[in-house]
Amino acid sequence: MSTVAQRGEIxxxxxxxxxxxxxxxxxxxxxxxxxxxxxxxxxxxxxxLVVVIQDNFGVKLTAEDFQRIGTFADFYExxxxxxxxx
Amino acid sequence: MERVVITGMGIWSxxxxxxxxxxxxxxxxxxxxxxxxxxxxxxxxxxxxxxxxMPDLKAQLGRRQRVGMAEECYYAxxxxxxxxxxxxxxxxxxxxxAVGILYGNDSSTQAVVDGVDALRRxxxxxxxxxxxxxxxxxxxxxxNLATIFGLRGINFTVxxxxxxxxxxxxxxxxxxxxxxxxxxxxxxxxxVNPVAFCSFDGISAFxxxxxxxxxxxxxxDRGRDGLVPSGGSAALxxxxxxxxxxxxxxxxxxxxxxxxSSNGLHISDPDLDGQVRALRMALNMAGMGPSDIGYIxxxxxxxxxxxxxxxxxxxxxxxxxxxxxxSTKSLTGxxxxxxxxxxxxxxxxxxxxxxxxxxLNFEEPDEASExxxxxxxxxxxxxxxxxxxxxxxxxxxxxxIIKRYTG
Numbered sequence: 001m002s003t004v005a006q007r008g009e010i011x012x013x014x015x016x017x018x019x020x021x022x023x024x025x026x027x028x029x030x031x032x033x034x035x036x037x038x039x040x041x042x043x044x045x046x047x048x049l050v051v052v053i054q055d056n057f058g059v060k061l062t063a064e065d066f067q068r069i070g071t072f073a074d075f076y077e078x079x080x081x082x083x084x085x086x
Numbered sequence: 087m088e089r090v091v092i093t094g095m096g097i098w099s100x101x102x103x104x105x106x107x108x109x110x111x112x113x114x115x116x117x118x119x120x121x122x123x124x125x126x127x128x129x130x131x132x133x134x135x136x137x138x139x140m141p142d143l144k145a146q147l148g149r150r151q152r153v154g155m156a157e158e159c160y161y162a163x164x165x166x167x168x169x170x171x172x173x174x175x176x177x178x179x180x181x182x183x184a185v186g187i188l189y190g191n192d193s194s195t196q197a198v199v200d201g202v203d204a205l206r207r208x209x210x211x212x213x214x215x216x217x218x219x220x221x222x223x224x225x226x227x228x229x230n231l232a233t234i235f236g237l238r239g240i241n242f243t244v245x246x247x248x249x250x251x252x253x254x255x256x257x258x259x260x261x262x263x264x265x266x267x268x269x270x271x272x273x274x275x276x277x278v279n280p281v282a283f284c285s286f287d288g289i290s291a292f293x294x295x296x297x298x299x300x301x302x303x304x305x306x307d308r309g310r311d312g313l314v315p316s317g318g319s320a321a322l323x324x325x326x327x328x329x330x331x332x333x334x335x336x337x338x339x340x341x342x343x344x345x346x347s348s349n350g351l352h353i354s355d356p357d358l359d360g361q362v363r364a365l366r367m368a369l370n371m372a373g374m375g376p377s378d379i380g381y382i383x384x385x386x387x388x389x390x391x392x393x394x395x396x397x398x399x400x401x402x403x404x405x406x407x408x409x410x411x412x413s414t415k416s417l418t419g420x421x422x423x424x425x426x427x428x429x430x431x432x433x434x435x436x437x438x439x440x441x442x443x444x445x446l447n448f449e450e451p452d453e454a455s456e457x458x459x460x461x462x463x464x465x466x467x468x469x470x471x472x473x474x475x476x477x478x479x480x481x482x483x484x485x486x487i488i489k490r491y492t493g
Contacts, residue, residue, distance in 0.1 A: 023149045045150065047216035054213055 136316025252426025
């Protein structure tokens with residue numbers, strides 16, 4: 001899979017689980033939007049977010065990883081790099 | 087002492103999804119029992135079960151509220167919402183008063199299995215998910231509903247086997263009677279999934295009359311061969327009469343007696359003396375004699391020994407008074423942790439509707455049930471006071487007496 005195609009796949013799958021499982025409005029999931037503010041998750045929600053990310057991408061994010069992620073674009077980038085390293 | 091009344095009820099069971107639908111099933115004697123082929127594939131001895139649909143709560147509850155809810159919580163939310171609505175209780179009452187919640191529930195098996203399965207698959211506890219712990223505890227119903235509705239009074243779960251729901255009503259009754267609580271939502275909830283019932287099936291407690299599901303549950307009948315598992319949820323708003331009058335709430339009926347006992351004997355066998363003691367305690371508390379009871383909703387689950395001993399207990403206490411008796415488990419199957427609450431709801435619906443639901447499939451009595459006045463078919467009948475029995479593993483016995491509210 002090319003980098004462009006993989007980024008598109010990451011974005012698409014992220015939208016699906018955020019809309020279906022976290023009931024986030026799809027039009028709010030924009031590359032430049034702040035991920036934490038948009039999702040407005042509490043500490044328990046983060047537990048589930050880690051699970052769904054692992055289920056979808058085979059990557060387990062830590063609290064430190066989330067601290068480094070600002071926007072959705074950052075998240076996609078982070079996932080892409082982790083997949084590439086694995 | 088405060089008088090304790092019922093100001094709201096809710097129900098979600100194999101007989102229907104609200105009071106009107108369930109009352110119609112009771113009045114017409116419609117069974118909710120089916121054959122579930124999945125159970126046969128799993129290795130069940132009996133694939134019979136009550137058929138209970140899952141409520142879709144996406145419109146009412148957000149993800150965070152739903153994620154910690156086990157199957158039985160879904161049923162309990164539906165029943166509780168109905169009960170509060172009928173009682174005219176909402177945000178304002180929750181803010182003005184410390185409304186309590188007591189639910190009978192004694193398992194949350196599917197949630198436990200799902201959580202452990204996730205761990206075995208992923209080998210990492212942090213990938214089980216946040217909902218599992220809140221779904222897995224017996225108190226899953228009370229912890230979730232107290233949070234969702236914002237309840238600030240008494241809040242715990244009663245685990246008393248198949249008498250759980252009845253004891254929850256009894257506890258709520260005592261707390262209100264003593265003036266310690268003004269309003270308590272009392273109920274019972276029971277998961278219906280196969281894993282919840284596999285070990286119960288494994289001790290050969292279930293009817294194997296699989297070819298004819300609606301005729302399988304036959305309490306008091308000589309040909310009974312076991313119970314049929316079922317579930318769902320039932321809820322009742324118990325309230326002090328003074329509170330109901332102050333709020334201008336509808337009064338459906340009055341709770342006047344709660345009897346309880348423990349056999350202290352065998353873990354699964356019933357005991358005549360234990361049941362008689364619970365029955366007499368409830369009558370004494372209500373200040374009633376045998377002839378004051380116009381209907382008995384029996385615990386009778388359709389097991390050979392259980393129904394035999396209960397028939398003997400009813401005969402020992404009520405003798406010549408011979409009030410009409412039926413077991414609504416002939417229609418529903420055994421709703422286990424929920425049964426003590428649902429059967430009070432069913433009985434109050436009969437009292438309010440002026441009818442008695444039948445004890446389906448009572449075709450030939452045995453030596454004990456021939457002494458009872460078992461209701462064979464639906465009948466119009468006025469009841470002014472009724473009694474509901476619930477007994478459970480470990481020899482726990484509970485009896486509730488309800489009477490018509492006459493001011």
